[in-house]
Amino acid sequence: MKPGRAGHTLGKLASAISIAFLLSACAQIGTPPGGPIDKQGPYIIGSEPPDGAVNVTAGHQIILYFSETVVKPRTGQPVFISPHPAHKPDLSWKGSKLVITLAEPFAANRTYVVTVNTTVTDLRNNPMDSNTTIAFATGPSLDTGSVAGLVANNNQPVTGALAALYEGITDPDSVTFDSLVPEYLAATGRDGRFDLRNLPPKQFFLLAFVDKNRDQLFNPATEQFALPDRPVRVDGPLALDDLYLPITRWDTSSISIISASETADRLVRVRFNRSLPTADLARPGAAKLVSLSDTTVVFPSNGIAEWYL
Incomplete structure (x- = not known):
């Protein structure tokens, strides 16, 4: 065999061995790089003003910091601010923080509550585990x-x-x-x-x-x-x-009691699910209030029955 031909043959053999090794390595089953799949939702790690802060100076901006990049929900209201602002605040989603800008400055001696609900997710669509609330006050106490x-x-x-x-x-x-x-x-x-x-x-x-x-x-x-x-x-x-x-x-098809309460002047108010004609409630046995004393029954036709004790 000529030397040149032998070298060419050995070179082809070495290449074939290398390709086979690479294919074998690629065929091995293992854990993908990057670790386990992220299933942890985002959570709030800080805010401005800080949670629990008092004597906060006048301003009109609230910033929430999350543990990771968050995504603006496509539907619904992800943030509630109480007391409810007179004008709708602007929400600016910037990576791992949310900037809330109010149309008017903070009122004096007022406690503000910001609640973020579970419609907020991360890039993998993992939602927050629970609603989260922060509070701060422009006065000396919350x-x-x-x-x-x-x-x-x-x-x-x-x-x-x-x-x-x-x-x-x-x-x-x-x-x-x-x-x-x-x-x-x-x-x-x-x-x-x-x-x-x-x-x-x-x-x-x-x-x-x-x-x-x-x-x-x-x-x-x-x-x-x-x-x-x-x-x-x-x-x-x-x-x-x-x-x-x-x-x-x-429900317009049936009558049911929604709630009952007693007022300060000893008036029992019973709320029904719809308006009732006076005649329906005035029939004997139509309604009964168990009391320690006799009752005078008053039946307006607006869905409310009232007993004076």
Whole structure:
């Protein structure tokens, strides 16, 4: 064999061995580079003003810092600010931070609450594990009141329902809710629970509803809702930390009691799911209130029955 031909043959053999080795290496099954798949959702690691800060100077911007890059949700309202601003704030998503710019500066001696819900995700579409709240005050102290509970439908938790607190409502039947913005608002988490924190010591009207059109306004004709079994006075004697709110809907086919309460002047008010003619309630045996004394029954035709004790 000629030397030149032998060298050419050995070179081809070496190349074939190298290719076979590479193919063998590529065919091996192993863990892809970069470690395990990321399944951890983002979470808030800081804010400006800081959570719990007091005597915050006048400003109109809030910055939230996340543990990783976050994605603006395509639908829904990812951030709630309470008390509700008069004008819609601007939300600017910048990598791992969210800049919230209010149209007006912070009010004096006011506690502000910012709630971020679980619609916020990272680049891999991992959501936040739970709703997260930060609070700061422009005065010397934070409001400390709270209202918390569970919104359920047939004993199953309702995710994403809105728990709303309204001020100054004494007669809910005269309120046009679909044009009334609540002062405080929070969404239920995946467990159906809501937690309204840092509330002032006031009387509120609590209403939870499924916001179908995502406008943060309650439309009783089309949206399911729930009411508590007690008045909501933040500094009052009744416990407000574990309320149970069963979802109902405006039903024109059947009559049901939504809630009952007693007013300061000893008036028992019973709310039905729809307006009732006076004659329907005036029939013997149509309604009964068990009391320690005789009752005089008054039946207006607006869906409210009232007993004076």
